[in-house]
Amino acid sequence: MKRKILLLALAVTGVFSLYENPAVAQPKQAAAKAAPGEKFPADPDVKIGKLANGLTYYIRRNTEPRNRAVLYMALKAGSLMETDAQQGLAHFTEHMAFNGTKDFPKNELINYLQKAGVKFGADLNAYTGFDQTVYQLPIPTDSAALFKNGFKILANWAGHISMENTDIDEERGIIVEEERQRGKNAQSRMQKEALPVILYGSRYAERIPIGKLDIIQNFKHEEIKNFYKDWYRPNLQAVIAVGDFDVAQVETLIKENFSTLKNPANAKPHQNYDLPDNKEPIVKNITDKEFPYNVALLTIRHRSKPTNTTADLKSGMIITMVNSMLGARIQELKQKGTAPFVEGQASYGPWQGGMIEGLNAMTVVAVTKDASEISKGLAGVMAEAERMAQFGFNQSELEVVKKNMEAGNEKAYKEKDKIASATFVQAYLKNFMSGSPIISPDVRYNLAKKYLAEITLDDVNKAAKKMMAEENVTVLVQAPEKDKDKLPTSAQLLENIRNAGKGLTAYVDNTVKKPLLEKKPTAGKVVKTEKIEGIGVTKLTLSNGVQVYLKPTDFKNDQIMFSSFREGGTSLIDDKDYMATNYAGNIPGDGIGEFENTQLRKILAGTTASASSYIADLYEGFSGGASPKDIEMALQLVYSYATNPRKDPVAFKKNMEDFKVYLQNADDAPDNVYGDTITSVLTSNSLRDRKPTLAELDQINLDRSLDFYKSRFADASGQTFVFVGNFDVAQITPLLETYLGGLPSTNSGSKYVDRGIRPLTGNVTRIVKKGIEDKAQVKLFFYGNYDFAPATNLQLSALSDILEFKVLERLREKESGVYSPNVGIGYEKLPYANYSLTISFSCASANVDKLVNATLDEIEKIKKEGATAVDVEKFKAESKRAMEVSLRENNFWLNYLTGKLKTNEDPLSILKQNERLEKVTPDSVKEAANKYLSNANYFKAVLVPEK
Known part of the structure; x- marks a missing residue:
């Protein structure tokens, strides 16, 4: 939870965000010519058809990722189709799709998919908007039975949701909690005031997808059943299937599963709605x-x-x-x-x-x-x-x-x-x-x-x-x-x-005619080459002490990614000097040498190169990437950030003023106060992690920060680089010798300093009273020191995931007290080996104690009884499926190799992942729960309203 002095960057994307708006993507097609004003030629690689009942389908074979498909069931109906008595029931219907269908009663659907490695929420999901409802199911294709059942699941959603009365009643509380979790904050309240203004005179203003809580809590069962019968009809539906499969087989599966769906005899007219103009501002x-x-x-x-x-x-x-x-x-x-x-x-x-x-x-x-x-x-x-x-x-x-x-x-x-299947799906959905x-x-x-x-x-x-x-x-x-x-x-x-347009003059462009580097650095040499067999990695040692690990891949045709690290970072700054030098990490954000950022963008115009330096707690280094043709430019950026940092007093002054703007009202937001309280406990109120005061901001010194930055990059010996992507080792080596081997080196050596930042020990409780809405946030932390090892970490991950299964079942399905509880595990080896398991959820203020006790009860059950065989099966399946995809991603390998090298672990460890996975059993989870959830260090943080 490290906090640094950062630029105030507010991502203002609009007044509100009511549902995900997928971006349009581009599918593959043979070359074709088209003149301005012509319609786009048809794409022969996507099969578009329509069943007799009006259902549309899109099918495309695509092998990225391998052995996977993305299936969607889309409906041209959302909250705009609701009657006055049905407000919120389009979204409610989407929830009911996961509560039982003809072929998958109750929660059998989720259990079936989880055991096949499909993760609920991350993979299996749905959303509802004003005029659409979309169900998404990424699914493996290497299991014929599972893949075939994927279409049965879509068809069940399209026309066979059970809608049992008891299930409807149990879901009411969950949707109330969804509204509480996503809303009941300043942004939500302001949105409610803004919507009638920007949507004035339109049906949109009266049909916000979440609906009205009094209706959600009290509607008659027939209302939602009627909505489903009226609007879930094949002539408003589409099935989209993109993935590593046979197109003819998929078309047959669609026809088999969806042809029997029928439209209602007296179908309600499907209307499009508009927003009227406003003549006056x-x-x-x-x-x-x-x-x-x-x-x-x-x-x-x-x-x-x-x-x-x-x-x-x-x-x-x-x-x-x-x-x-x-x-x-x-x-x-x-x-x-x-x-x-x-x-x-x-x-x-x-x-x-x-x-x-x-x-x-x-x-x-x-x-x-x-x-x-x-x-x-x-x-x-x-x-x-x-x-x-x-x-x-x-x-x-x-x-x-x-x-x-x-x-x-x-x-x-x-x-x-190499286009991902999900990208094609979004194009067809649009x-x-x-x-x-x-x-x-x-x-x-x-x-x-x-x-x-x-x-x-x-x-x-x-x-x-x-x-x-x-x-x-x-x-x-x-x-x-x-x-x-x-x-x-x-x-x-x-x-x-x-009046903003009065008295203006034309913009004068500040063109840049100088190159980034006036001359190339004096190149170093590769003094040692080693091979890491089994994972296709080559290690180079350069004459200035820089080490480079290279993993060529074919996952992307036009991508090279890299990162580096060297021990040191801000841990080398004494506490008394920490605030004065705390701008050092922002130095690269101000430009390079004589070039400010706007000029730098002009120098880089036409290239895909990007790179920057960083200074973190324990390390400093670089990160970036480029197309193979532009990798030299990316390496020039690395060299420039190391040897020619920019001192920009104007940017410094503005950044400090911006951060003061943030600080002056930060404590008005309950989440900020809550977060600060949690940080103070987990770091024993370390000045390195807490938010600075306005007075402390005045201590920050640009010259001292710049001096520290220069000192950290004056010696490249000890820098370890990792490159992953589409490159040839022999061809990239001369560039590495020039720009990385040419970095200055004094061989001074560098080790981070453990500043002793540790969480408070024992049982700790913090109740933060802040806010005006009936909304509580709860975080439970179990943490401590342990023996860091891949096998132990996997057992901790299993414990975390399985505990999330149980917390979800108990708090959401049985108690109807939360929407989406989360259990997460974090572990690190440096500067000391420690783990932290966190359980978090939001709920009504009155339910805090009940739900905390229910959570602790689930933990005790795992301690006494261990995990169920079914939950272990789900964890293993999800882990294996996730790893299959990750092993074909450059970003995964970059992070994996960097992480192993930082902690001085064997990079071949990944080859034994499945072997370690087999050792996860109900008893091993029980043992982990008793060892790591012992309550020796337990922190409960609760945010509740002031009144």
């Missing part, structure tokens, strides 16, 4: 006692046409260009320290993330220091959007973004045979729901290449101007309640916004 100030920020969000909403033709793809590319260039200008303004806002964003795209088809918007967001600066801050971001509309962009800006898009286009095309075209990689690649050459500066500037056409203006302000009197009036806000 709508302004709304919303405050909350627990909201810690001052945020203004403006949207200019426009009508848009469906994306159906190749010309629409060109228009979409122009929008991407505009967003990129406008975003770069805003970032540059922030870097210069002259921005009248803490954080600013402006972009054009689907309104509210595509919530309602046919609506686009220019969205402008400003986060300010306090409420009195909201008008000025929002006008500051608006000024950049207006400057774009009035004067357009420069050719030099367009060239940078074109280079980047060309690089991305090339990279995507090279990976066209096609079914809204008619979005299915575009093959070849068509997309060729058209993008053509349009990148054709699009002119005039095309871009005309589009940018249209984006600012004033229509359907809405302004929402969110702020702490205590600052309510400082907020601008609607008239003041609108006046500042309308």
